Amino acid sequence: MLIETIKDKDVVNAIARSISLSFSAGILAFLMGTPLAYLLARKNIIGKKIIEGIIDLPIMIPHPVVGIAILSLAGRNHPIGRFLSDVGIQIMGTRTGILCVLLFVGLPFYVNTVKAGFESVPVRLENASRTLGAGAFTTFMRITFPLTWRHMILGIIMCTARAISEFGAVVIVAYHPMTAPVMIYERFTAYGLKYSQPIAVWLIIISFIMFVILRMLSKSIKQ
């Protein structure tokens, strides 16, 4: 049954879609979350606690609520939605929409992990580098990045892992194209346990492999 399931093109596509979109969300979190995490770790900006609260929000609130919130923002009735529509970006029922949701739920895991990484680098190292003639960006590339890249990889994996498991928000924003969790839900409700189980097993195997990598990386960080 397991082999048959993995031969099913729809299943492969759904799992591949889940993994590729989740990994894309991890990469986007790296690009967007790194400057944000640095800012939160290093600067005393006004409203810092509020920003941190907003970042943590997706961890706390029920995920269908996240989906509804994204749909409301991206709808025709909202200026953001109108702007997105004008520039040709569709959220509802698209890969973009799924990516948007996955990034939203995964970003807190990336930002919090990398922020802790930046906080573990003493500011004095950056200051010493600058007094030796290196500019702010060069200092980041030569000092801060080499000391925190493991946290960034860990953050990407955590964000990706979290994104793979996302169901509640995705099902509201984009039932189609189907991600693995949505397909498991659909097969379960339409055909029962027997048909949903193999997909679930495949997803568990993949998630398990990802978490093993995560454990290995976190071990090397401790060392």
Place this chain on the structure above:
Amino acid sequence: MIHLKNINLTLPSFALKDINLHIQKNDFFSIIGPTGSGKSLLLEGIMGLIPFSSGNLILEKKDITTLAVEKRNIAIVYQDFALFPHLNVSQNIFYGVPYHKIPKQTAQKKFDSLVSTLGLEKITKRFPTNLSGGEKQRVALARSLIINPNVLLLDEPFSALDPVFHEEAKLFLKKIHEELGITIIMVSHNFSDVLYLANKGAVIKNGSVMQKGEIISIFEHPNSKFTAAFVGMKNIHPICIQNGKLAIKNNNIRIITSHKPSKTDNTMGIRPEEISLIASSSSYTVKNRFHGKIKSITSNGIFLLVHLQTQNFQFEAIWPRSYLRDHNLDIGKIVTFGFHAESVHTF
């Protein structure tokens, strides 16, 4: 060389107030003060990490008040050394070279000379985690010196070192300053280190300069109770001056000074190590002589702190343990003690 003109720096909970300092080329200048006095904040301002609220910072006739940190060529050795943990010793030392247009050969020569002067030959491939405190400090020094900084800042250079390395580090710093003729600004709360290393300095308290000038002059002629206590003076008491003569307030004890106290002077101080026992047969070069008994003897670390009571007044003296043993001194013993007129400082 480096001139701090009317510097003010206001933070929500602290402020540096109207700092004026002039540091000459090749000076070993020390900013001295207790913890929380604003010394390190002043260093951060000089480095450019925190902008001054007002005032000007002039380096070799150029106003660098708003110049970026990396363009000032002012290097620092932090108290925890701030070595880059992912780079080995030689990579740490070479770190700043690419930003100073130093030809490769010149940099290599300078590297070899610094490594040899600072005794780092055997550890150039090691990483900071495998170095002792003293080695870390020497690497940090080499890393700063290879770029020929205009000024080298030292932030409490001995506070993170074991006593063994402390003495060694003092000797290295003295040697480097003498051999390279570099301008150094050192922040310290230990006056003994300052006295050994620095030629000039400023005492700072709550963000204001209390006294500045030659270190030896600050040591010998503190101008306030605070500075006097900070440079290790004891026997600090209020005085009154009658007909140009000095007496301890509310007491009949008269003190002979070598100078005429100024009318505004209201306090005196005597270094505790300058009070000594006087043998009855000794000459009368010691003008201030008292007869009294040893009230208490307490340990002051290596030395002993002895309270000597005469009439209703107590003097504090610091004597070596052997001194008490040799003179067979103990609590309650009646002794003659005194100090020279030159030992009395008034402010």
